[in-house]
Amino acid sequence: MESRKAQVAAYTARRIEALWRERENGASKAALAELRRGIGHVPGELPKLWGQFLMDLPEEMLSRTGEPSREEWAVYTALTLWALHQQGQETSMHAKGVSLGEAAAGLLESRDDLERVWRRLNVVAQAEDMPAMAYHLRSLVQLLKASGTGMDYAGLAGDLYDFQRPETIDQARLRWGQAFFHTVSERFPIKKEEQKNENE
Numbered sequence: 001m002e003s004r005k006a007q008v009a010a011y012t013a014r015r016i017e018a019l020w021r022e023r024e025n026g027a028s029k030a031a032l033a034e035l036r037r038g039i040g041h042v043p044g045e046l047p048k049l050w051g052q053f054l055m056d057l058p059e060e061m062l063s064r065t066g067e068p069s070r071e072e073w074a075v076y077t078a079l080t081l082w083a084l085h086q087q088g089q090e091t092s093m094h095a096k097g098v099s100l101g102e103a104a105a106g107l108l109e110s111r112d113d114l115e116r117v118w119r120r121l122n123v124v125a126q127a128e129d130m131p132a133m134a135y136h137l138r139s140l141v142q143l144l145k146a147s148g149t150g151m152d153y154a155g156l157a158g159d160l161y162d163f164q165r166p167e168t169i170d171q172a173r174l175r176w177g178q179a180f181f182h183t184v185s186e187r188f189p190i191k192k193e194e195q196k197n198e199n200e
Contacts, residue, residue: 004061005158005168008071011057012078013154016094020086035083039138042131043068043076053079070164073130078157081134081141085151095150100124100140100159101179103151107143111188121180125173130164 002010022028031052038049044063053076054062061071068076085093095103104121108114120140127133144151159175162168 004071005161007058007061008074008161009154009158011061012075012157013094015052015055015075015079016082016153020092020094032083032086035080036087038076038080039084039134040131043072049076070161073164074157074160077130077134077137077160078153081137081156082153084138085141085145085153087145089145089148091150093145093150094153096152096154098150098152099155099175099179100151101176101181102183103144103149104140104176105180105183105187106149107147108184108187111184114184118180121176125176127163130160133160133163 019028019031023032034046034048035052038046038052041049043053044050053072057071057075061069061075063069063072082094098106101121104117107117120143124133124136124140127136141151159172162172
């Protein structure tokens with residue numbers, strides 16, 4: 001049986017693919033503009049966005065308390081940030097398989113940028129709640145947008161679902177850190193002479 005995290009990711013992927021497929025359609029462009037305006041708001045706060053993140057959302061993911069469910073927060077945050085990232089781009093910024101950590105590492109031009117970019121990702125990972133998470137992610141996504149670096153927003157939605165669960169939050173953070181430093185190591189391998197100097 002598909003896990004809830006996988007369901008969240010799959011739903012987000014379907015919504016993104018539908019909007020991207022119809023990107024030349026006026027209604028689709030309007031939907032993306034509305035989604036961008038949704039950043040910084042609580043899921044459900046803006047009625048114009050209800051259909052964008054609630055249409056065909058499985059019933060078991062819907063809130064029963066009047067407060068957004070973890071699933072609703074994850075989907076809403078991923079979709080609104082994707083819409084921001086996509087603005088003005090000719091190609092899809094939904095890059096399947098490129099995690100948040102890997103995308104952040106893509107911002108580095110050299111190892112000299114490591115501390116600056118890592119600080120950005122660390123602020124995201126240490127967010128105390130979903131409004132803070134969306135706020136910090138927005139800053140990072142704007143950097144990704146400026147550099148033309150894509151990210152897997154379906155995977156991000158799954159990670160954001162895990163981020164809200166006490167039993168999986170540390171796993172989500174660890175995955176981001178692993179992907180970041182693994183990508184850095186692959187892009188900027190330490191030369192043998194540098195490694196020797198470090199060991200002396």
